[in-house]
Amino acid sequence: MYYPYFRGKQFELITIREMAPLLARKNFVPVIEPVREALGGLKKTLAAVCSGGGHAIVIVNPYHGDHQEDGTSISGLLQEGFIGSANIAAGILLRSDMTVEEVMACYRLHAAHHPVLVHAGFNAPKALATELEHDMSGLTNVFVEDHAKLLYRKHFDRSTRILVRDGFKRLRNADYPEMEEFSDLHVTCDDLGMAGFGDFLIVGDVYSEGGGPAYAVAIHLTFIDPDKDDVMYIYHFVSDTKDTPTDPAGKFAQALAKLIAKLDSGTSHILETDAVKEFRELHAKGHFPGLGYVKKLSMKHHIETLADYLD
Template identity: 30%
Template sequence: MYFPYLRGKQNELAALKEVVSRLKVDKVYPVVEPVKSNTKPLLKTISILNDNGIIPHIIVNPEVGDLATDSPDHLYNTISKESVKFVPCIRLNNQNITNTQTFLNQLIDRGLEFSLLLQEDILSNINSFTAKARANLIIDQSRYSHTFANLIPNCVIISSSFPTKDKNANYNSIPQFFSDAHITYKVPLVQNQIGFGDYLIIDNAWSTNGGPAYVVALHITYIENSNLNMYVKHSLSITNPSSQSDIAGKFQEALNEMIQFANQTPSLDQNTLGFQEYIDIHKRKSFHALGIPKKLSMMHHMETISNYL
């Protein structure tokens, strides 16, 4: 099972809403960490996911953004007041366990489903919680002791697979290995692994920074037919890399390179909804703010994995 981890920013929520009809409801379980104080877009997204048969896992005590807190009560109550279905996911570490145990016990007493995001080896005995959790998410297997990870039931390993660079110009134009988690989770890597996840075509670092780029970089993932590994292709603009001018022209330059690569790479599925929109933009030679390509690449990534599963 695939657990894509998204932060509740505008384009991440839009990606989920637009691609949901293409996802396998019994294979894809989105995890959303809300980061905006205005929860209306989040609630709308959950509603659309529900309409398409998907019940998302929502981090009710986010670590970053406007809603960052160790207490899960407020956000959980806010969402629960609405007529939407979600699985509350509680972020758990050694510092906040005292604040969360009461809440977890209340969910258990009421017979409600929940999941856990375990941020580290928990020193306290949490067996009564992990045993009842629908899924227990860990971030990067190497951050946990072998013993702890292998004792977790219903374990999902979330990996930060995207090879982030400080500057777009530093991305390599040669496709890079992205992940084989869609293969190895069946082995599994830890004793009770039931699924895998990633942060799509970004990494797990939180940032609100943005702005005009000197080099436009577009990122697209694909599963290579010959070995079934996933790779990521970075398509870059090359004109005037020392200037922030003509972003629209640089976008078209990077998009031209991406489309040319796709046409030469049978493994890259051009029939996904996200890539079809890239093709439409390319034909119309139109330009969108760079958040739109990010959304399309996220849509393509989720649908690509869903199709494989």
């Protein structure tokens, strides 16, 4: 089972809404950390997930963005709009600054929302596992791999365990290599004793508000290589122009031309997903839809690629 981790920016939420039927069909469960103060887009997204018969986890105590000091409005949204819904779970983000007592207080507060623990820096796993002993068999624990190594995860081995790996190495757009390894968790999670796996898609775990001028434009596309044990790799198609903050449309055209050339080479291993078809249409029309839209297409392609692999 696949658990993609999204920060709740505009195009992340749009991606989930547009992919809701596929996510539900494949039993993929998006984890959403809301980072914007306005929750209208999140509410619309959760409604789309529910109407499609899917599931999602919403972080009620975000570490990043507008709700990092106070997540009560997120809890209120779940309470008002999704109480009693088995489709939406409250995710509790366990960071290094939380005590066992604080975790348990949040856990009890959201007992009606099927709480899921998301481990991302917490440092008292043994004490927490003792507190949760009677609930453990019915609990889902999501571990961000960089913060929860093997010994940490062993404390929760009677629960349903999900491992999230950040396969995206964030660099300046101009500095990306043409291709690099992304992850093998979709192949190895069973061997690691996990019931499922996740990632931060083609965005990565490093959070930024974004919005600065793009000196280079990069299109990130993942693919699974059957010749290399089905490991997932990622292409970075980067514009040739990298030394000026102007003309993002021209830079996108340069990056897109490289993507199309790789597709047409017949050796790319890139799956011809609906998102890739849309990249082809953009190339044929010579149209630049905006960088947020480009990121959305790359995220959709990533989900479609894993859906195809896991068929």
